[in-house]
Amino acid sequence: MNYSEFKKLVNLSKEEISGQILERNRNSIKVKKEKKVIDNLIRIIDATLAICSKKSFQAMSIRDLSAESGLSRGALYSYFTNKEELLVLIQTQGREIAYQVLTDQIAKGSDPLEKLRLAIKSHIYLSEAMRNWFYFTYIEARNLPKDEQKRAIESELQTEKIFIDIINEGVKEQVFRDDNVVLAAAVIKAMLQDWYLKRWKYRSRKVSVDEYADFVIHVAESILLIK
């Protein structure tokens, strides 16, 4: 699997994503017609991610968002009850998508090594396809309210657990070394994150997403595979 195959494989329509958001937030969304809600959620989220790729969520005013999305301030407040809720809404959905896609893809692997490769590739490819979303989810997590911060942390650990489980499975089957599994998973995760946190760097160096994914797999195998 390479990136262009991944994109065809994983169908991430904006309508579908906003549909999920609507389901999760029916009670705080005051507009009734589904089509209208989904259209406007797409505009709102696109606008938020666009603005927040340049400045922080806190620095983005509702007036900024109104200008970028083309909805009035009053209209915006029909889709969330306050600014913080908008942050929570996008973050929650971002984590959900990442988890869904990751577990879906891994399920296709039949042995630990294949699963590991799938996990690495699909995480990097997904963060490439949704770079603004991933960046936002990472960088704005600290501005979440306390209880939502806890959820973000749990999600991070959950993702890491996916890698830990794959590695442990490989240890049991004697394809991977039984050597600091938890740290191995942690540094793999760190490498995955670097792709969307430092995209400017890789882009300016003309490192393609496929090249990066292959390299991370190479590193992971160097640590894990029994010689």
Add this chain to the structure above:
Amino acid sequence: MNYSEFKKLVNLSKEEISGQILERNRNSIKVKKEKKVIDNLIRIIDATLAICSKKSFQAMSIRDLSAESGLSRGALYSYFTNKEELLVLIQTQGREIAYQVLTDQIAKGSDPLEKLRLAIKSHIYLSEAMRNWFYFTYIEARNLPKDEQKRAIESELQTEKIFIDIINEGVKEQVFRDDNVVLAAAVIKAMLQDWYLKRWKYRSRKVSVDEYADFVIHVAESILLIK
């Protein structure tokens, strides 16, 4: 070298750091007595980093800073001309310290492998000793004014270049593999950053700084060393 040896070796007194800041910002600091300036700069920076480990710099008001530092709002403005300058001041100094310590330590190594180990250890140990500072420098870089953002990017590339140079030296001496040097340096850097970006994770798992540094060295050697 382990962490406690590093701390004795590298003498990072707050007075010294604030002294350097004073030198760099003599024209914008209105207070004349050096001792007073240094004392208060320490209080201001300590307070800023403490507050910003909990919320963003933008979310920190001058009133917050006043309360935490014990200086009045008016007094604060004797040490910087505006809030943004305070951000720039801390960031600049943070990058400076990191670069100084890193190059100082590396110079002690006599061969590429030793230099690589020294570079990894000193970066991780330094980020451990100054975790709030490193976290702040990383996370608030995006809120810098445009030209200072450029400086931050240059600094990041410069640090990475240190690793690239070490690896290239090793390639020439045929101790390291000649295989994607730039990406190797990039992922090493990503692992270094994870230590201060995700300290809560490593702490809760009781991973010590020495253990983490050794593991990163182990990974780096797995990628680089000729078998």
Add this chain to the structure above:
DNA sequence: AAAAAAAGGACGGATGTCCGTTTTTTTCTT
């Protein structure tokens, strides 16, 4: 007593949010 430093009131501007009004869409009636 003079100089230096700190204090904190005041001000203009920006922000999140509310809510009465206007516009658009849908439904109903003829």
Add this chain to the structure above:
DNA sequence: AAGAAAAAAACGGACATCCGTCCTTTTTTT
């Protein structure tokens, strides 16, 4: 099918609050 009535959605002015910064006054130090 057309137009009126009702419902839904969007609008944007207004308000209270908070913030950065300035500047005069007070306190501390020399």
